[in-house]
Amino acid sequence: MASQINLCAVHAAILVMFMLIAAFVPVDASSKTVPFNIKPGGTVNTFTESIEQYVCSFTSASQGGTNEEWMMSLGLSDDEMFSCTLWRPQGVSYLLFNQFKVELKGAKIKYANGYSQTAPAGQDVLLKQDELIIGDSVVTHAEGKFRSQLSKLTVVGLVKHDEL
Structure with missing residues (x-):
């Protein structure tokens, strides 16, 4: 009988430990930020990332300078919005x-702005x-x-749902 009580106590302690770990370890697949490089020289380069089935692609061609590190942040909100923000961490x-183009797949663009x-x-x-052209799925120069x-570029789209 005492061993059954000890076994229950051990199981309860393990359960509490897992609950505490789950409460304090963030598991957020609905956003991510990744670095990428933009290479000058006039050649067209594309960088693509996704969250679930939602995709953001940034295509550009540039001149001058050297390779620059940029960041891409993707977010998928509870209110069915998919966002893609691209920026140069140094600000300039x-x-x-x-040229440049941002394309969202799986979402219809509702807002876009560039800096x-x-x-x-x-x-x-x-x-x-007037420097931007905003379409349903593409923002371009x-x-x-x-x-x-x-x-910096920010593009926000409403997630599309298949109609029944």
């Missing part, structure tokens, strides 16, 4: 972009709305109006 890119430079003091410089400066 020394590359001149000939020519970002600053820690909150003095970010927005691209003019406006030929002849985009001024070649880019340091």
Whole structure:
């Protein structure tokens, strides 16, 4: 009888330990941030990441400078929004972009904004709305109006559902 009580106590202790671990270890597959490089030289490069079936692709061509490290953050919210943000951590890119395109797969774009430079003091410089073309699944530069400066892009889309 005493061994049964001890066995129950051990099982209870193990259960409590697993519950504590689960409470304090974040398991968040609904967001991630990854670094990537943009290579100048005028060649077109694409970087793609996904969360579940939702995909963000960034395609660009640029000139000047050297390889720059950029970041891509993806998020999938409970209110059925998928976000993709690309940025230069240093706030300013020394590359001149000939072109860029962000494409979302699995979501319809509801919001997009770009910045020519970002600053820690909150003095970010927005691209003019006529520098961007925003479609249902693609945000791209406006030929002849985009001024070649880019340091951050944010694109948010509503997750698509298959109709029954």
